[in-house]
Amino acid sequence: xxxxxxxxxxxxxxxxxxxxxxxxxxxxxxxxxxxxxxxxxxxxxxxxxxxxxxxxxxxxxxxxxxxxxxxxxxxxxxxxxxxxxxxxxxxxxxxxxxxxxxxxxxxxxxxxxxxxxxxxxxxxxxxxxxxxxxxxxxxxxxxxxxxxxxxxxxxxxxxxxxxxxxxxxxxxxxxxxxxxxxxxxxxxxxxxxxxxxxxxxxxxxxxxxxxxxxxxxxxxxxxxxxxxxxxxxxxxxxxxxxxxxxxxxxxxxxxxxxxxxxxxxxxxxxxxxxxxxxxxxxxxxxxxxxxxxxxxxxxxxxxxxxxxxxxxxx
Numbered sequence: 419x420x421x422x423x424x425x426x427x428x429x430x431x432x433x434x435x436x437x438x439x440x441x442x443x444x445x446x447x448x449x450x451x452x453x454x455x456x457x458x459x460x461x462x463x464x465x466x467x468x469x470x471x472x473x474x475x476x477x478x479x480x481x482x483x484x485x486x487x488x489x490x491x492x493x494x495x496x497x498x499x500x501x502x503x504x505x506x507x508x509x510x511x512x513x514x515x516x517x518x519x520x521x522x523x524x525x526x527x528x529x530x531x532x533x534x535x536x537x538x539x540x541x542x543x544x545x546x547x548x549x550x551x552x553x554x555x556x557x558x559x560x561x562x563x564x565x566x567x568x569x570x571x572x573x574x575x576x577x578x579x580x581x582x583x584x585x586x587x588x589x590x591x592x593x594x595x596x597x598x599x600x601x602x603x604x605x606x607x608x609x610x611x612x613x614x615x616x617x618x619x620x621x622x623x624x625x626x627x628x629x630x631x632x633x634x635x636x637x638x639x640x641x642x643x644x645x646x647x648x649x650x651x652x653x654x655x656x657x658x659x660x661x662x663x664x665x666x667x668x669x670x671x672x673x674x675x676x677x678x679x680x681x682x683x684x685x686x687x688x689x690x691x692x693x694x695x696x697x698x699x700x701x702x703x704x705x706x707x708x709x710x711x712x713x714x715x716x717x718x719x720x721x722x723x724x725x726x727x728x729x730x731x732x
Contacts, residue, residue, distance in 0.1 A: 419441060419442065419443055420441060420442045420443070420461045420462065420716040421442070421443050421444075421445065421456070421459050421460050421461050421462075422436065422442050422443070422444050422445070422460070422461065422462045422463075422464060422712065422716075423444075423445050423446070423447060423452070423457070423460045423462070423463045423464070423479070424444060424445070424446045424447065424448075424464050424465075425447050425463060425464065425465040425466075425468075425469025425470075425471070426448070426465055426466040426467075426468060426469045427448065427466075428464065428466065428488055428705040428708075428709070429488075429701055429702045429704075429705035429706065431702050431705070431706050432488070432702075432705035432706045432708070432709040435706065435709050435710065435713070436709060436713075439713060441716075441717070442713065442716065445460070447469070451478070454478065457478045457479050458478070458479070458480060458481065459481055460479040460481060460482055461481055461482065461483055461484065461716055462482070462483065462484035462485075462486065462712050462715075462716055463475065463479065463482060463484070463485050463486065464486045464487075464488065464708065464709065464712060465485075465486070465487050465488070465494060465495070466487065466488045466489060467487075467489055467491075467493075467494060467692075468494065469494065470494050470495075471485045471487075471494065471495040471496060471500070472496045472499070473496060473499045476496075476499060476500065476503060476505065482503075482505050483504075483505060483506060483715070483716070484505065484506050484508060484712050484715050484716065485500050485505050485506070485507050485508070486507075486508035486509070486708050486711070486712045487507075487508070487509045487510075487708070488510060488704045488705045488708045488709075489509060489510060489513075489514070489695065489704055490509055490510060490511060490512075490513060490514050490695075490704075491509075492507065492509055492727060495507055497727060497728055500728065501728040506715060506726050506728070507726065507727040507728045508708060508711050508712060508715070508721065508725050508726055508727070509708070509725065509727055510703075510704045510707050510708050510725065511568070511724055511725065511727075512568045512724075513700060513703055513704045513707060514569070514694070514695040514700055514704065515568040515569045515571075515572045516572055516700070517694060517695055517697045517699070517700040518569045518572075518642050518668070518694045518695060519569055519572030519573045519576060520576075520694075521642060521668055521690070521693075521694035522569070522573050522612055522640055522642045522668075522694075523573065523576050523577070523580075525640045525642075525666030525667075525668070525688060525690075526556060526610055526612070526638065526640055526666065527556065528666065528688055529638050529640070529663070529664035529665075529666050529688060530553065530554055530555065530556055530559075530610070530638060530664075531553045531554070531555070532551065532552060532553040533553075534688055535547075535685075536551060536553075556577070556580050556581070556582055556610070557580055557581035557582065558581060558582070558583070559582050559583070559609040559610055560582070560583045560584075560585060560607055560608050560609050560610075561573075561574070561577045561582045561583070561584050561585070561608060561609070561610050561611075561612060562585050562586070562587070562599075562604035562605070562607065562608025562610070562611045562612070563584065563585070563586040563587075563596075563611075563612050563614060564586075564587055564588075564601070564604065564611065564612070564613045564614060564615050564624070565586075565587075565588055565613065565614035565615035565616075565643070566586045566588045566592055566594065566596070566614070567588075567614060569614045569642070570586065570588075570612070570614035571594065573612055573614065574586065574594070574596055578596075582610075584596045584597075585597045585598075585599045585603075585604055585607065585608065586598060586599070586604070587599055587600065587601045587604045588615075601629075602632065605629055605632040605633050606632050606633070606634070607634070608633070608634070608637065609634060609636075609637060609638070610637065610638045610639075610640065611625075611633070611637060611638070611639045611640070612639075612640045612641075612642075613625070613639070613640065613641040613642070613643045613647055613648070614642070614643055615643055615647065616643070616644070617643065617644035617646055617647055621647050622646050622647065623646070623647070623648070623649045624647050624648075625639065625641075625647060625648040625649060625652075625653070626649040626652050627649065627652035627655070630652055630653070630655075630656045630661060630662070631661075633656075633661065633662070635660075635661065636660075636662075636663040637661075637662055637663060638662070638663050638664045638665070638666070639653075639662060639664075639665050639666075640665075640666040640667065641665070641666070641667040641668075641669060642667065642668045642669065642694055643669065644669050645667065645669040645670050645671040646671065648665075648667075648671075650671045650681055653665060653681065654680045654681055654684065657681075657684055657686045657687065658684075662686065663686065664686045664687070664688070665681075665684075665686065665687045665688075666687070666688045666689070667687075667688075667689050667690070668689075668690045668691075668692055668693065668694040669692055670689065670691070670692070707722065707725070708725075710722075711725045
């Protein structure tokens with residue numbers, strides 16, 4: 419019998435898989451960790467985005483062999499420490515590509531078409547706003563994608579279907595039907611810029627004052643990667659000066675901003691609360707695939723290829 423600890427709730431379909439498994443026992447930590455004698459026998463931990471799999475938890479679970487996250491990012495899992503302890507780190511790569519790409523395009527449309535303001539005008543009864551309404555369309559615009567991974571590629575395909583010209587920058591060229599350009603050229607030529615690079619030491623504040631000084635007048639930037647990739651102070655300055663026409667994001671800066679934050683309250687910024695992956699379909703798929711892979715590992719079977727993040731370290 420193997421023991422699994424759930425740090426957070428998971429989709430009902432994934433819970434059903436666990437309840438039907440006769441060779442595992444499931445414990446929860448929603449309202450506090452189980453007793454020490456239970457933790458000492460835990461073989462796998464499953465979390466989502468908040469439950470922390472850190473060295474302290476690993477110390478209390480000395481039998482741990484799998485640390486899994488129902489999602490893609492591993493900000494709440496100490497991957498280096500898990501690797502050092504020979505604990506397999508499991509995530510669900512690619513599972514959120516379609517839904518985050520849709521959210522990215524939705525933010526582009528809201529900003530380019532000025533739909534947020536138009537909707538608010540109607541809700542407030544200001545039908546006269548039509549006489550001064552200004553917007554444009556995505557078709558025939560150049561979209562510059564920073565980072566052409568699973569999500570960036572999905573965004574490129576949707577943008578292409580909308581009639582946009584797509585260029586991209588990444589660490590190296592890829593075998594795709596889109597033009598690879600330098601970061602400097604992308605910044606200087608794109609009408610809209612979409613960010614899809616991971617947060618690393620190299621990408622922190624990638625979009626800073628220097629980068630923003632190179633963009634076209636009235637450029638729009640959308641960030642569904644990580645908030646810290648954009649220098650917040652430089653961004654607000656660019657919005658205030660009119661250098662940027664708009665900024666859309668599904669990721670906050672750190673620490674989480676308050677309602678009166680200069681960026682959150684800015685009329686040219688549309689920020690959602692990291693909800694792009696929280697669709698019913700994606701949530702279910704992420705949880706089910708993660709549980710299936712954890713069960714496979716505990717049973718000595720092969721999980722889906724690519725789901726073990728630190729495979730090279732083990």
